[in-house]
Amino acid sequence: MPQVWVRFHDQRDYPIIIEPGILPSVGAWARRRTTGRTALIVTHPRLLRLFGPAVKGSLQAAGFSVHVQCVPEGEKTKSLETLNRVIGVMLQARLDRRTLVVALGGGVIGDLAGLVAATFMRGVDFIQLPTTLLAQVDSSIGGKVAVNHALGKNMIGAFHQPRLVLIDPLVLKTLPLRQFRSGLAEVIKSAAIADDKLFSFLERQMPEILKKNSKILTQIIQKTCAIKARIVAQDEKEGGLRAILNYGHTVGHALEAYHHYNKTYLHGEAVSLGMLAAVRLAVSAGVADIRTQQRQEQILRQAGLPGQGQGEKIEEIINLMKFDKKAKDGNLNFVLTPKIGHARISNKLTPFSVRRAIKTVVSGSRTAEGNNGQR
8 A cells, every 4th residue: 555654753744645445444544643533524515425425434433423514616715714614613513622624625625624723723633635636646745724815825824734644546536637637737747846757657658647547546646745745844834945846836826816716727727837937937048958848848738738828918917926925025936947857946037038938828929948038
């Protein structure tokens, strides 16, 4: 059974268990990781119908008294209003500090439920049961939990590590293809910044990956989780190295905010466009060669991710980027990939080169190639 550990070398260490068909065993795993007797499942109504009976039954069999709180689907659920409502339900039910919060869902559920756990009575245990590929390889790992503000994504949050991440690749069989492709963007991102061998594997195996071959999915999930676990263990609070995990997110988050999180772009779709902007910026700045750009463009295209925006206004995108958490003293920091498997952060990019790279994404113009973009 594949396992990856996130190690801080203290009581917060936790395992990521990756195994097809493991979801109905959540109760036994949760019992090993927490001492409480009460659990609150936070999920969507659709996921409750699909997976609720197995999860709830397993927790009850392990001795938990189980409560369920459903919230609407969509990024707009990540709000202070929803956070307040869920905590209100917990208080009315007289749940206490030994309650286990169970996040059953994708990134939205994990972020919301994690922040509930971080803030309820100053912090309770929680576990992640990610049901989307994006959540399995990225958002469920590392303890970043948050809700959104009108001026930016994930601006209200905390670092609160889960006690356990339980990943069942079989749940992806029910995941719509668009959401599956969105999750692949985070897999590609991780390979682009930290693992050239995984990147090559993705290039070779993309047809089987898109068929949701469970054996191959288990492999790429394990490898991607290992990348994030290693980086998080070295830099939990994003003071340095962890920032490279935001490759593609500077532009990606701005695109999501531009459209008010209305599903014009799923998160991975926006990140895909952000990666295209970043690698073209790297080539323009002389940081990366054209082959690095071509391979990233090709694999994102293979995965069925968008290669062009929808005519967004460049100046508005740039203004939204200024709210990016990596920005310092009003200066934008970009994660760039000098070559596949390596990343660095740069704050020495000219406004002209940044604007031009974004233009190639939102307008489809391909003028960012070459080394003459600095002014």
